[in-house]
Amino acid sequence: MVTIRDVARAAGVSIATASRALHKDHLVAQSTRDAVRAAADRLLYSPHRGARSLITSRTHTIGVLLPDLYGEFFSEVIRGIEETAQAAGYHCLLSSARRRGPSLEAALRSMRGRVDGLVLMSPEFTGDLSKRALPTGFPVVLLNSPPTDVDHDSLTVANCEGAQAMVRHLAGLGHRRIAIIQGVGGNFDADERLRGYRAGLHQAGLPFAPELAVPGDFSEAAGEAGALALLASGHPPTAIFAANDGMAIGALFALRNSGIRVPEDIAIGGFDDIPMARYVEPALTSVHVDISALGSRAAARLFSALERPAGRDFSRETLPTTLVVRRSCGARGN
Amino acid sequence: MVTIRDVARAAGVSIATASRALHKDHLVAQSTRDAVRAAADRLLYSPHRGARSLITSRTHTIGVLLPDLYGEFFSEVIRGIEETAQAAGYHCLLSSARRRGPSLEAALRSMRGRVDGLVLMSPEFTGDLSKRALPTGFPVVLLNSPPTDVDHDSLTVANCEGAQAMVRHLAGLGHRRIAIIQGVGGNFDADERLRGYRAGLHQAGLPFAPELAVPGDFSEAAGEAGALALLASGHPPTAIFAANDGMAIGALFALRNSGIRVPEDIAIGGFDDIPMARYVEPALTSVHVDISALGSRAAARLFSALERPAGRDFSRETLPTTLVVRRSCGARGN
DNA sequence: CGGTACATTGTAAACGTTTCCAAATGCCGT
């Protein structure tokens, strides 16, 4: 492993000069700079980032901690983050913490000294563990976390509004029995989408019927199960709002297998508008979220926080959602 | 930022003792060990990994370098890698290098001193740059790379066999004009699948017709375009083999929009069997690859290489593929 | 009671960088 010491020796200078020649150009003579650069190239030198970070206390790496890695949603978030990070000259240390609590805390602590900041998506984040798990003042951008935490930047999508728009749209098509397949309880996104669902019902003058709100966990399998449960309930709904596209696609699958036509017999709407949504049959009506932009913006926010280290006020931004009407909801013209 | 020095002072011992108390249990008295641990807990100490890696020359991090981050395939690979890494106490440094050449080389070099080893998926990897970009002897596991490189472990899927099985299956259903929507040229997976396609044709006694081999790039959009091109060609095929599921789904979409029934008018087969394959309509016949296991095994292989540092012989393993018959190919019973 | 072995602890070097500070060199103005 070739170190800067080897480069210095090869170029016939001290390691201090070698170090300077490799970045701070103006402090070193042109000729020695060239010599050092040449030597470095020849020896295929590349600096040991760990050692550098020790002295500069900058790792040029951000941590990315997600609740899970399955599915297009997280995939797109990661893509957005990584793209922005790479453009800014940063690396991404990726980790998934399946549940909160000690596991999340341990994951956070194990990142110390490895990352300059953190993008943390934890819809179940309660805000209390940051004190224990993170050095105070450590730059963190929270993704889709409850608004209880005011000590960090945070980025959310307009869950409630989006869900409400979806339900309003379905009601506008004449549906009076609109079911929801929920996300997992205690999850901020899930709760907000449920809230939007209820608000939409209320706005349309429809009652909230508990038997039309079935549980789920954002997986395709849960969508299947949810749809089947609704069918089995004797008095099925005429429209189903799934709290994410994965479940909507699972529901679509289950209905098709049960001989139910979508949208003629039952209309379906999803949430997130993952890339796959437009390709399924029938194409899925969904609440569009610019997922990769969510990641992108989170990373960008983090980098700007890394520039202005302290004394800044934390912001909370909500990304807008838009209803994307496709065939699965049965609106005419699609 | 609390260092081991603070912990030592708080516990009233030297930093050496503090360090020892935190892992090498047997070299320190029980009482002091407890005292140090208590102090560390109280101060929320967690060691600076960069500093530690400097002396141990172990980062407990592996680099993951993928050609792209879009789509379920990469997403599943990442999931498999991360899961295994986490179980082994390792972190993942994720990066995407859109093309080979300087960008890939730079990405590799920028990882020096940050990672203990590397999982590198580069289907266009030519093997020559490893000398320049990587220290010799640096543990690397290649994913889906051409077999030209014998200096590294490598993991591949049975591309050729899988494609061949698919074509054989389609031919067995009576199809005589079987088209392929190819992957991007120069890509190892793409080339192998094309080779399997030709072998399958040959085996079925069918000629290779150049006009039935349209280009693609593994994206849904390419699948759409490919299918439309085949339709526009005056004499369309009766079956289409898309070199991955993304393109197959795109093709499905295009055919549906063109009023072509699948599988009645045209049969379709894909490759990879991404999770979404079974949910589309009609469910997609595909060549199953255990994608997350691919990532998992790559990581496991890397870890075992990290144990036995040198002098080992490099292995090349090929993951088997199995044909999964669903409705899109028109086989009876599905 | 002296010596040896062991258990426990501390001192200091090392890892590969960056950067502060001082030293060396050459140039200029007076």
Next chain:
DNA sequence: ACGGCATTTGGAAACGTTTACAATGTACCG
């Protein structure tokens, strides 16, 4: 000719760890 300044360089400290080695104390054995 000489002091002062600018430019370029090197020595050495520092970052937070781990660990080889030395030092201390204690117990046991003869």
